[in-house]
């Protein structure tokens with residue numbers, strides 16, 4: 001088996017030399033164990049964000065969809081597929097019964113009704129659940145309200161925006177390129193998309209949302225979020241999902257952003273952060289709705305596929321740099 005080990009703490013953008021590909025011999029299976037061959041491996045922003053939270057060296061974790069190749073566990077027969085958090089490795093021995101940590105839990109790939117198995121690490125996996133619960137449970141959107149999403153062309157953001165449309169909201173997305181603007185407006189039917197790299201963000205948002213913003217789903221943090229939060233209406237709701245604009249910065253040297261407390265107080269905003277594992281037991285609810293929306297043409301689950309186990313690093317840093325439209329995933 002081959003796996004990626006992270007040797008050191010990342011400084012800025014992760015470097016190829018921070019990783020080492022290690023070969024290891026796998027022992028024969030014991031009772032309850034399965035041998036899983038990875039087919040789809042996920043690259044996500046939290047792989048960057050959590051680097052400073054764990055001890056190095058460590059095996060690079062992330063979600064993967066894999067095929068059971070050998071089995072000593074009748075619940076997971078040969079030929080079935082599982083979603084696990086075993087990360088960047090091609091073959092893994094798993095005892096599903098021993099996985100107790102929320103993220104570590106191995107579970108059967110949901111019935112995707114013929115949709116691609118890769119969605120198990122995307123729209124019908126952790127990112128889909130993040131979009132669904134992080135938006136619906138925290139923003140509690142009402143029809144006719146104005147919703148802003150940052151990171152809007154990504155795995156989570158593109159789904160949040162489409163769920164907001166399904167719920168009858170007006171949706172404005174912030175993205176990092178004009179091609180992404182086109183995609184959101186033409187294909188995903190966002191009411192407006194804005195390139196935060198080139199636009200006068202405050203002015204563009206004022207034009208797009210003259211009556212103010214009711215819900216903000218925040219994937220990026222930083223000054224962009226300060227500008228958006230300063231245009232929120234009374235009793236607005238902010239779901240703080242991520243802060244990718246600062247993941248590559250040192251924690252002791254974060255970029256400065258506008259102070260938000262006056263806006264939060266005077267507009268009586270609700271600002272709530274979350275980790276999607278909070279709703280782990282309920283993920284199947286999200287998956288059922290999302291599958292239904294995809295099958296009925298209401299939701300598009302675009303993927304940005306990179307081929308090859310050897311290209312995991314490239315796919316990861318490409319995603320951090322904004323190359324992906326939709327979910328970045330690697331086909332092993």
Ligand code: NDP
Pocket residue numbers: 044045046049126127130151152153154155156157174175176177180219220240241242243244245246274275276277319320321322323324326327328
């Ligand atoms: P994405 O598919 O959105 O990929 C990351 C995107 O971030 C890039 O495509 C890029 O798009 C954008 N980006 C990169 N740098 C910056 C920057 N400096 N400023 C603004 N945007 C930037 O990833 P995910 O959908 O998987 O994750 C989105 C967010 O959700 C992340 O912050 C992640 O940590 C968070 N998350 C949180 C979870 C939770 O439980 N709280 C669970 C899952 C994800 P662009 O071209 O538009 O810049």
